[in-house]
Structure formats: C-alpha cells, structure tokens
Amino acid sequence: MKVILTHEVSSLGNPGDVVDVKDGYARNFLFRRGLATAWTKGGQKEVDAINKGREVRAVKTLDEAKSIKGNLENKAVKVVAHAGTGGRLFGAVSTADVATAVKAAGGPELDRRKIEITTPIKSVGTHEALVRLHPEVQATLKLDVVAG
Structure with a gap:
C-alpha cells in the first residue's frame, strides 16, 4: 500500500x-x-x-547545523521535573520537556520530533539525548535532571 x-x-x-x-x-x-x-x-x-x-x-545549511551542534554539546541543559523521595520521577522526561528546557537555557528552538531519548528518563541525575539537526549532523545533548 x-x-x-x-x-x-x-x-x-x-x-x-x-x-x-x-x-x-x-x-x-x-x-x-x-x-x-x-x-x-x-x-x-x-x-x-x-x-x-x-x-x-528545516535547518538551512550544514554549517548552521554544525554551529548549533557545537552550542548544544558545550553546555548541559537543566530539566526540572517533579520527583519523589529517592530521586525517582513521577512519570518520565519527554522530548517536549527537553525542547522547552533547551529554549529556556538560551538555545535554539528545537522540534520535539527531532529529539531522541534512547532510554526513558525516570530519575534525577545526568542523562543524554540525541538531537537530529540535519541529515548529516546529530548532536548529543547533556541533560541535568533535577527535582523541582
């Protein structure tokens, strides 16, 4: 079909x-x-x-994607999530949460569908997410998940 x-x-x-x-x-x-x-x-x-x-x-050029990649990989993004005792989150951090946190940290506005979280983020701490900026450029984003 x-x-x-x-x-x-x-x-x-x-x-x-x-x-x-x-x-x-x-x-x-x-x-x-x-x-x-x-x-x-x-x-x-x-x-x-x-x-x-x-x-x-879409990101217009490969050079623009590489500059955005450099900006994203150089700093950790702080994501505030509701957590209980022991650092366990109520729910999980979504790609929309990550996109909002990047924008709040002064980064570019990212499409949530371009963000991939390989393992569900269900606890506070340091985690990683993959951002597809261009067909040839992918950035690894460092996330600091904190209780809020």
Whole structure:
C-alpha cells in the first residue's frame, strides 16, 4: 500500500515521502497514530504542502547545523521535573520537556520530533539525548535532571 508520511518515522522516511508499506502496518500503526495518509491521485498537492512546510522549518545549511551542534554539546541543559523521595520521577522526561528546557537555557528552538531519548528518563541525575539537526549532523545533548 502506498502512503504519504505526514510525520517523520524512524527507518521509514520523512514527512512528504511516498513509501510503500504492508497493509497491516499502514492501517494498524501509521494511520492510527496520524503518521501517514493513504496515497491518492490528489495526494500530490498534500506532498507539496508538506515539503514546503518542512523546508521552512528545516535547518538551512550544514554549517548552521554544525554551529548549533557545537552550542548544544558545550553546555548541559537543566530539566526540572517533579520527583519523589529517592530521586525517582513521577512519570518520565519527554522530548517536549527537553525542547522547552533547551529554549529556556538560551538555545535554539528545537522540534520535539527531532529529539531522541534512547532510554526513558525516570530519575534525577545526568542523562543524554540525541538531537537530529540535519541529515548529516546529530548532536548529543547533556541533560541535568533535577527535582523541582
């Protein structure tokens, strides 16, 4: 089944890409989560709109991405989360929390979908997150999670 991706899906593609996937994967995963729509003849207009929006939001050049990477990797970002005794968090730190903390620390505004947290952050302390700035540039972000 041909689908148009509306959001980035790891190991599948970026928004605006037309990909061929199995029917069950499309119906049970992509459509239910709003990550894709079915391909139709009129779908090309949707693809063009998604690509135009992606170009506006994307980091323009490789040099800009490298400078942002340098800024992000040089400082630790403080994330305040509600924690109980023993340093255990109520819930987990989300990618939206990380994006908000980076902006509050004076960093660039990051899209939460470009941030990857490999292991769930459920305790206070020092953790890491990966930020995909450009197809060729990824930054490792140091997070200091504190109780607040």
